[in-house]
Each structure stands twice: as C-alpha cells, then as structure tokens.
Amino acid sequence: MIYSKQRELILKTVLENRVHPTADAVFSLLKPDHPGLSLATVYRNLNQLAENGLLMKIPVPGGADHFDGTLEPHYHMVCEKCGAMVDIPREYVPAFDREVGEKTGCQISGYAILFYGLCKNCASSATASS
Amino acid sequence: MIYSKQRELILKTVLENRVHPTADAVFSLLKPDHPGLSLATVYRNLNQLAENGLLMKIPVPGGADHFDGTLEPHYHMVCEKCGAMVDIPREYVPAFDREVGEKTGCQISGYAILFYGLCKNCASSATASS
DNA sequence: ATAGGTGCAAAGTCTTTGCGCTTAA
DNA sequence: TTAAGCGCAAAGACTTTGCACCTAT
Numbered sequence: 001m002i003y004s005k006q007r008e009l010i011l012k013t014v015l016e017n018r019v020h021p022t023a024d025a026v027f028s029l030l031k032p033d034h035p036g037l038s039l040a041t042v043y044r045n046l047n048q049l050a051e052n053g054l055l056m057k058i059p060v061p062g063g064a065d066h067f068d069g070t071l072e073p074h075y076h077m078v079c080e081k082c083g084a085m086v087d088i089p090r091e092y093v094p095a096f097d098r099e100v101g102e103k104t105g106c107q108i109s110g111y112a113i114l115f116y117g118l119c120k121n122c123a124s125s126a127t128a129s130s
Numbered sequence: 131m132i133y134s135k136q137r138e139l140i141l142k143t144v145l146e147n148r149v150h151p152t153a154d155a156v157f158s159l160l161k162p163d164h165p166g167l168s169l170a171t172v173y174r175n176l177n178q179l180a181e182n183g184l185l186m187k188i189p190v191p192g193g194a195d196h197f198d199g200t201l202e203p204h205y206h207m208v209c210e211k212c213g214a215m216v217d218i219p220r221e222y223v224p225a226f227d228r229e230v231g232e233k234t235g236c237q238i239s240g241y242a243i244l245f246y247g248l249c250k251n252c253a254s255s256a257t258a259s260s
Numbered sequence: 261a262t263a264g265g266t267g268c269a270a271a272g273t274c275t276t277t278g279c280g281c282t283t284a285a
Numbered sequence: 286t287t288a289a290g291c292g293c294a295a296a297g298a299c300t301t302t303g304c305a306c307c308t309a310t
Binding site for chain 1: 309
C-alpha cells in the first residue's frame, strides 16, 4: 500500500470524528477543503483501510456502511431517532461462534450484531416530553 | 389487508421453500407459472407480510434481503461458500437488550445477529477435499 | 519505469415509487 | 364504489468499476 495524500486525509477524518461516519459523510467533511476529491476515492480507501485493519467497517442493513476508527472489539447501536451510532462495549456478549458451531455442525467464522434503540440523548428527551 | 391472489402465492412460496428465499428468488420461482407477475409486487407483498408478522425479513449486509416463514425466534448463518442461509436455534443466545441497556443508558429495542461461516455440507466437503 | 492511486462518469445491485388500470369487499 | 393491489417503468440509494491520467517508489 503506497502512500497517498487522500488516504491519509480519509483515515484522519474517521479517527478524528468519532461519529462512525459513512463514506458520504467523510466525503462531505473533506470536500470543502479538497474540492478535487472524488467520492469513489473515499469508498476505495475506506474499504482498503478496513481490509488492512486500520478501520472497522460497520454494515447497516438498508443503509450506508459506517466506518469506525476504534479497533478494540465492540458492537454498535443505531439510534432509531437521530441515526447516531453508539459504541457498545464488547464484554457483555459472549463468544457465540464456538457454542453455535458445536451445536449446529456449522463452521462459524464470525458474526455481526447490531443493536437498535434510542441513544442516551434521544431516550431522555423522549421521557422528558411525555 | 384485503385478499390478493398474488400475496397468497408469494406467502405460499416462502412457506413451502424453506431456503429463506430473496424477493428475486420468489419471483423466479413464480414467474414461469405466472407470467404477468411483477417483481415490484413481490417486494411489496414480502414487506407487507413481514410487517404483519406472517414472515420474517432477514436483511443481509451487502446483499439482498431474505425472507423466512419460520416464526419462532431464531438466528441465521450465511454460508460463505454456497450462499445458503441456515437456521440457528435461538436458545444459545441470551437476551442482550436488557443487559446492554442497563450498562449503557441506551434504550435498546432489539438487535440483529447474523452468523457467517460454512454450512454442514460445505464444511464437510472442504474437509474431505483437503 | 511501473505498480498503485485518482477523478470522473457510467454502470450495477437491490429496492421503492408514481401512475393508470384492476379487483376485493 | 372505493380503498387496496397490480404491472410496468422510472427513479432512488448506495457502491463499484472502466478508463485515461497522475504519482510514489
């Protein structure tokens, strides 16, 4: 992976913006200061960075993929009200792969969990307004 | 929800084909005997049936949604070799929502788990051919 | 020199939607 | 008769790709 200015910028943007941005969000953040930048470049680099383990790709069914600079294993929740993506510490979830593999005869290589709900802010404002 | 011949056919197809078909798969199964059928109708009805709890919609990141006529709560595995979708009994997985909600302050409404790996067939043929 | 990157625009995949016609209740 | 459904074709959202040019090594 030879150096490229664009890739550096894209990685930096994800690392500095802890909001788990989508490709489009990264693009929008960078575009003003880098008018020549292409959305295709953002997609290519985010995917490449994820493949190389420098970022985590978080697929969201029915929506755009998000990218996360936090590499420690953890899960995510999508806020159904504001769309925010919230980190969920990993330790509350056991290692399913082995368990499920033993019981079903399948060879499990991994699994993805995505929680749905309301983030702290939206949950408290919903309570307040009732 | 007023009756429609198409909806009946679509539901019947999912119930009889325990392969967790996609909208397109349902369409392909029905098209030969029902040349007038439209893919849009299949999508509309599958979604409506899922909303009404007669089917389960299984979103697959980066791929087409699958639909499942088995209503008892359970999870799924996508075979990375043949693409088959395999049922995973539910009891091996605890109720996360409450746990995670308590720890994070978020109001969790649900979660989705999707396993990745090799189904029994593909796992054994991989072993055999080595 | 050359493999890898980039920008642009086109294409691809999956899904939804607008519209005029049809049908169940 | 009228709200719900249908078929068709168009559009939408997200992502990838082909190509000609550029750049790090």
